[in-house]
Amino acid sequence: MDLNALVAAIKRQEEALVFDRFDMETAWQIGSTLRSWAETGFMPVVIDISLFNRRLFFAALPGSVPDNEEWVRRKRNVVQRYHQSSYRFGRDLAAKNDTMTNRYGLPQADYAEHGGAFPITLSGTGVIGAIVVSGLPQEEDHMLIVRALCDVLGHEFAHFSLQG
Numbered sequence: 001m002d003l004n005a006l007v008a009a010i011k012r013q014e015e016a017l018v019f020d021r022f023d024m025e026t027a028w029q030i031g032s033t034l035r036s037w038a039e040t041g042f043m044p045v046v047i048d049i050s051l052f053n054r055r056l057f058f059a060a061l062p063g064s065v066p067d068n069e070e071w072v073r074r075k076r077n078v079v080q081r082y083h084q085s086s087y088r089f090g091r092d093l094a095a096k097n098d099t100m101t102n103r104y105g106l107p108q109a110d111y112a113e114h115g116g117a118f119p120i121t122l123s124g125t126g127v128i129g130a131i132v133v134s135g136l137p138q139e140e141d142h143m144l145i146v147r148a149l150c151d152v153l154g155h156e157f158a159h160f161s162l163q164g
Contacts, residue, residue, distance in 0.1 A: 003095035006162060010088040010142075013160050017149040018121045022128065024056055026152070030131060031057030033148045043144075045135035048072045051120070052080050052129055064135050071134040075117035077110055079130035087115030087142040116141030118149070 001009070019026065027049045034047045044063025049056050060068070075086040082089055090113035093100060100106040100113045115138030120129040131149070133141040139162065150157040 001162065003091055007088055007092045007095055009162050010085055010091065013146055014085055014088065014119060014121065016155065016160070017118075017146065017153060018123050019153070020123050022120055022122055027056035030148050030152050031059065033151055034131075034133065034144065035059045035061070037144065037148070043136060045133050045141070045144075046072055048076065048130075048132045049120075050076060050129050050132075056129075061135075068134040071112055071114070071116070072132045074108075074110060074112035075114065075134065076130045076132050078112065079117045079119050079127065079132075081111070083119055083127040085115070085119060085142065086112060086117040087138060090114055090138070114138045114141075116145070118142065118145040 031047055031049050037043075038045050038047065038061050042063070043061065045061050046064045046068035047057065047059045078086040078089050089100070093103065093113055100111055101108065116134050117130045117132040119127040120131060122128050131145050133144050135141070136144065143162065146160050147157050149155070150160060
């Protein structure tokens with residue numbers, strides 16, 4: 001899949017994976033699902049679910065490192081600033097043969113143009129937070145979140161594949 005098609009596919013995921021309501025119980029359900037899958041698959045990840053003013057769920061699994069928390073923060077900053085997944089943000093820049101520092105003047109110390117942060121979008125309101133996974137290759141971080149959102153929202157995961 002070329003980068004422009006990938007960006008379009010990620011955008012479709014973001015437009016479809018929207019909540020009618022989102023609360024602490026929803027965050028717990030998604031976070032617990034992600035944690036369970038990560039444990040079963042021996043994935044060395046950090047999982048963070050936050051509204052932009054409050055953390056609702058956090059887990060650091062065996063094999064993850066303190067730097068994963070920094071990646072979580074930097075990826076979340078992309079979602080907060082641009083209201084799109086960090087994976088789409090990064091792949092869109094790559095399609096344009098550009099970087100976030102060049103295009104937007106964003107410092108690498110505070111923003112990461114790598115996959116693994118997905119917007120929490122509330123129907124009728126917009127983006128209110130982010131679900132972030134760090135520790136796997138960027139597409140795997142991203143797709144783990146998409147899989148959990150499909151599970152919780154009742155969508156068929158196969159419809160959200162990024163494979164051409």
